[in-house]
Amino acid sequence: MHTKTGLKEDLATLGIDPKGTLLVHSSMKQIGDVAGGADTVLDALSEYMVEGLLVLPTHTWSYVGREKPVFDREHSPSCVGILTELFRQRPGVHRSLHPTHSVAALGRGAETFVRGDELCDTPCHRSSVWGRLFDRHAQIILVGVDLNRMTYFHGVEEWVDVPGRLTDGHQTLYTVLPSGQRKPVPSRRHCGSPSDHFHKVDHIMRAAGVMHIGQFGSAETRVCQARPMATLLMDMLRKDPELFSDSSVLKPDLERWALGREETK
Numbered sequence: 001m002h003t004k005t006g007l008k009e010d011l012a013t014l015g016i017d018p019k020g021t022l023l024v025h026s027s028m029k030q031i032g033d034v035a036g037g038a039d040t041v042l043d044a045l046s047e048y049m050v051e052g053l054l055v056l057p058t059h060t061w062s063y064v065g066r067e068k069p070v071f072d073r074e075h076s077p078s079c080v081g082i083l084t085e086l087f088r089q090r091p092g093v094h095r096s097l098h099p100t101h102s103v104a105a106l107g108r109g110a111e112t113f114v115r116g117d118e119l120c121d122t123p124c125h126r127s128s129v130w131g132r133l134f135d136r137h138a139q140i141i142l143v144g145v146d147l148n149r150m151t152y153f154h155g156v157e158e159w160v161d162v163p164g165r166l167t168d169g170h171q172t173l174y175t176v177l178p179s180g181q182r183k184p185v186p187s188r189r190h191c192g193s194p195s196d197h198f199h200k201v202d203h204i205m206r207a208a209g210v211m212h213i214g215q216f217g218s219a220e221t222r223v224c225q226a227r228p229m230a231t232l233l234m235d236m237l238r239k240d241p242e243l244f245s246d247s248s249v250l251k252p253d254l255e256r257w258a259l260g261r262e263e264t265k
Contacts, residue, residue, distance in 0.1 A: 007044035030144025032218030124155030144219030
């Protein structure tokens with residue numbers, strides 16, 4: 001049975017900076033039995049990051065769309081796990097206003113961090129919270145899930161303008177502002193399923209030293225350094241924009257280049 005104290009010790013062992021910025025993708029099931037359940041996990045994360053900034057995705061892309069175009073920050077549930085849904089409802093947590101790819105944040109500068117996402121016309125715009133993770137040298141942990149759950153990689157593909165990753169046209173979605181007003185948010189949407197293939201670079205990221213693996217509770221956990229990871233991936237995508245288009249193995253010349261890249265040593 002895992003405890004709050006043990007989970008906080010796990011975060012320290014993983015090398016998480018308690019004064020930095022931490023984004024958490026998670027599977028509560030993979031963490032295992034925890035005394036107090038999901039709330040204890042959130043307590044451990046929140047207490048460990050009390051001097052930093054804790055961020056969890058609270059996405060709604062699975063149901064906010066043409067048939068149901070309205071996102072309400074207070075009432076629209078997260079579609080990416082129990083921890084995210086409970087976290088967004090906690091006192092002091094600030095949720096961004098992006099209609100499909102919102103996040104919730106707690107701690108130092110949380111309100112400023114989430115501000116303005118509703119002004120972005122793509123899910124992971126460079127000016128959104130996803131770009132701010134890069135700017136803040138954030139850490140991202142994947143607790144019990146692999147790189148296929150890495151929303152940040154969608155952002156990296158956007159930033160280098162990989163062809164075919166976004167719809168050409170905009171779909172009008174709406175965000176309910178704190179005033180109750182519905183703000184139109186013309187939105188381009190993600191295309192295809194590149195995230196099914198994000199795991200292809202797992203060994204590259206580990207070899208480059210921008211990701212390592214440890215444990216959080218019973219869950220295998222990937223710890224990623226947002227800025228150098230994105231820099232490496234952007235370089236790879238510029239060489240091969242179709243990197244995540246299918247499940248084929250990495251091109252040998254791209255793999256050799258990535259593994260031999262001087263900046264990764």
